[in-house]
Amino acid sequence: MKDTKTFAVLATDVAVLTIDNGVLKVLLTQATSKNFKGMLTLPGGLVGHKERTEEAAIRVLKEIMIKTDYYNEQLYTFDDPGRDPEGRVVTVAYLMLVPEDEAKRVTRKDASWHAVKTLPKLAYDHNEVVKAAVKRLMGKLTYTNIVYSLMPLEFTLSDLQKTYETALELTLDKRNFIKKIKSLNLVHKTTHKVEGSAHRPATLYRFRERKYKRVDLF
Numbered sequence: 001m002k003d004t005k006t007f008a009v010l011a012t013d014v015a016v017l018t019i020d021n022g023v024l025k026v027l028l029t030q031a032t033s034k035n036f037k038g039m040l041t042l043p044g045g046l047v048g049h050k051e052r053t054e055e056a057a058i059r060v061l062k063e064i065m066i067k068t069d070y071y072n073e074q075l076y077t078f079d080d081p082g083r084d085p086e087g088r089v090v091t092v093a094y095l096m097l098v099p100e101d102e103a104k105r106v107t108r109k110d111a112s113w114h115a116v117k118t119l120p121k122l123a124y125d126h127n128e129v130v131k132a133a134v135k136r137l138m139g140k141l142t143y144t145n146i147v148y149s150l151m152p153l154e155f156t157l158s159d160l161q162k163t164y165e166t167a168l169e170l171t172l173d174k175r176n177f178i179k180k181i182k183s184l185n186l187v188h189k190t191t192h193k194v195e196g197s198a199h200r201p202a203t204l205y206r207f208r209e210r211k212y213k214r215v216d217l218f
Contacts, residue, residue: 008088008090009088009090011044011090011092012091012092013043013044013093014043014061014072014093015042015093015094015096015129015132016061017134018103018150019167024116025115026113027043029041029043036123040114040119045059045060047092053094065105067105071097071149073094073136075095075136077092078090078125078128099149101152141167141217143215143218148207156205160205161177184215187208
């Protein structure tokens, strides 16, 4: 008897996160599948026969973003048999982090940023992918220096604190936060300052290195 088994198709989807004016946002596009007409979706697509999943993810993003050389990591494999009504599709999801000052460098007209807290129902299981990405980000912020991926080249310590507070959904004591950051030797002062509206000019800082490493932050 002829074997009539069918096999899964491999895809990749990317949760691209940024912080815009104190709001954690994710990059979404218009779904092209007729089963999800009018809905939003994460950037994604099928993996080519000779591609690694990360290569496919970057290829997809190059159609949407001017730059793609941002921090990224593999998130999870989503393999619910019913996740795609058109067939058996397994997706390997990725997390990418983009600094706020570069988030507007999106080239495709149907791509836009949306607050993760107020997302509508997304196509496929992409709400779950976003939740997983946010959870991963929150976890990594507590024991690594991954925050550099969300920050511009130069920033104030207040800006850095606000980024942590936005992503972690908490309020930090300013004095203790600055003391901790300085004790870890993660940043250094520059000779540049930024004018404050009602305060003296604030010193701008830079990360000593923009390379992922573990730190005892919280």
